[in-house]
Amino acid sequence: MGVSDPESDKLTGRSFVASAIRNLLPKDVVDLQPDLVIHCSSQPVTEYNNPSFFPGLYPTLFPYGLGGFEIKSRRTALAFKKQAKYFLSVSDRAFRYHNSFIFVLLNILQRRQAHLQTYFTVGKSNFDSVARKLTTVSPILLERLAIKLEHERKLVDPTAEERNALQLLQQVNTMSARIPGSQASKIFVRNEIRNYYGYFGLPHIFFTFNPSPAHSPVFQVMFGDKTVDLSEHFPAMPCGRERALRLAQDPVAAADFFEFSFRSLFRHLMGWDFEARCATASGGILGHVRAFYGSSE
Known part of the structure; x- marks a missing residue:
C-alpha cells in the first residue's frame, strides 16, 4: 500500500469534467460528498465527512470508536490535515508506527486535492459570455450531467438545456490541483524560481542538502533512544542494522530530523x-542572505 497515481492520469477525462461540474454547484445545494470514488465494492464507504471511517478502519488505534476526522459537533472546526499532523505528533507513537496508517492518510489527502480542487479555465475573450451562461445552468442539470459523465454514459436524446451545457463545456478547459510530485507542481516550482531570478538576480550558490538520519545521533534521540549522550564528542550509537530499522520504523522522526537540520543550518551557518x-544582524558565513529557495524531492 502506498501513494499511487500522483499525476491522476489513470482517472478518465470524464471523471475530471464531472468533478469540475460538481464544484460549480453552490455549497448550500449539495454537501461535500465525494465526487470521485475509488470503488472497492458495489457500495464503497465514503471518506468525506465520515467521523466513523478511521475508527472503523483502525480499531486498534481508536479502541473506543472516538476521535475520528471531521466531526461536525466539535466546538472548533478541525481540518483533516491538521488533525492528521496531530496524530503523528502525539507522545503515543502508535499512529506513526502503524504499517499503513500514514499511507492511507497521504492517499486521502492526495485524492482530495485532485477531487475538490478541480476547476475550469476559459480564454479571456470568452470569459464574460461563458461565465454569464454558466450562471443560468441549474444545479440539478449540472448534477445530472456529472452523473452521466462520471459513468461514461452516452447522452441519448439530450434536452435543449443539456445540449447548451455541453456546448459550454467545449469552450472551457478542465484543470486539476497542483498535486505534490506531479508535473504541474514541478512546473509551479520552476516558475517560482524564475520569479526569484527576476527580483533578486541569479543565485550565488547552489547546494544539495542531504543529512543522513541513520548516521546521526540527533535522530536517535528523536527516535526515543535515551542512552545517546549528545554532550559527548562521539556519542555511542547502536549498530548500523539497528539504526536502519529505526529509520524505517519511524519516518515521522526522520522528517522531523530533516526539518531540524535544515533550520539549524540556515539559522546558525547562514x-x-x-x-x-x-x-540576522550579524549575518552568516556567506554574509547577509537576501533570499533562498529550496524544494524537497
Whole structure:
C-alpha cells in the first residue's frame, strides 16, 4: 500500500469534467460528498465527512470508536490535515508506527486535492459570455450531467438545456490541483524560481542538502533512544542494522530530523531568522542572505 497515481492520469477525462461540474454547484445545494470514488465494492464507504471511517478502519488505534476526522459537533472546526499532523505528533507513537496508517492518510489527502480542487479555465475573450451562461445552468442539470459523465454514459436524446451545457463545456478547459510530485507542481516550482531570478538576480550558490538520519545521533534521540549522550564528542550509537530499522520504523522522526537540520543550518551557518523572515544582524558565513529557495524531492 502506498501513494499511487500522483499525476491522476489513470482517472478518465470524464471523471475530471464531472468533478469540475460538481464544484460549480453552490455549497448550500449539495454537501461535500465525494465526487470521485475509488470503488472497492458495489457500495464503497465514503471518506468525506465520515467521523466513523478511521475508527472503523483502525480499531486498534481508536479502541473506543472516538476521535475520528471531521466531526461536525466539535466546538472548533478541525481540518483533516491538521488533525492528521496531530496524530503523528502525539507522545503515543502508535499512529506513526502503524504499517499503513500514514499511507492511507497521504492517499486521502492526495485524492482530495485532485477531487475538490478541480476547476475550469476559459480564454479571456470568452470569459464574460461563458461565465454569464454558466450562471443560468441549474444545479440539478449540472448534477445530472456529472452523473452521466462520471459513468461514461452516452447522452441519448439530450434536452435543449443539456445540449447548451455541453456546448459550454467545449469552450472551457478542465484543470486539476497542483498535486505534490506531479508535473504541474514541478512546473509551479520552476516558475517560482524564475520569479526569484527576476527580483533578486541569479543565485550565488547552489547546494544539495542531504543529512543522513541513520548516521546521526540527533535522530536517535528523536527516535526515543535515551542512552545517546549528545554532550559527548562521539556519542555511542547502536549498530548500523539497528539504526536502519529505526529509520524505517519511524519516518515521522526522520522528517522531523530533516526539518531540524535544515533550520539549524540556515539559522546558525547562514544567519537566517525564520521568525523575522530575513537575515540576522550579524549575518552568516556567506554574509547577509537576501533570499533562498529550496524544494524537497
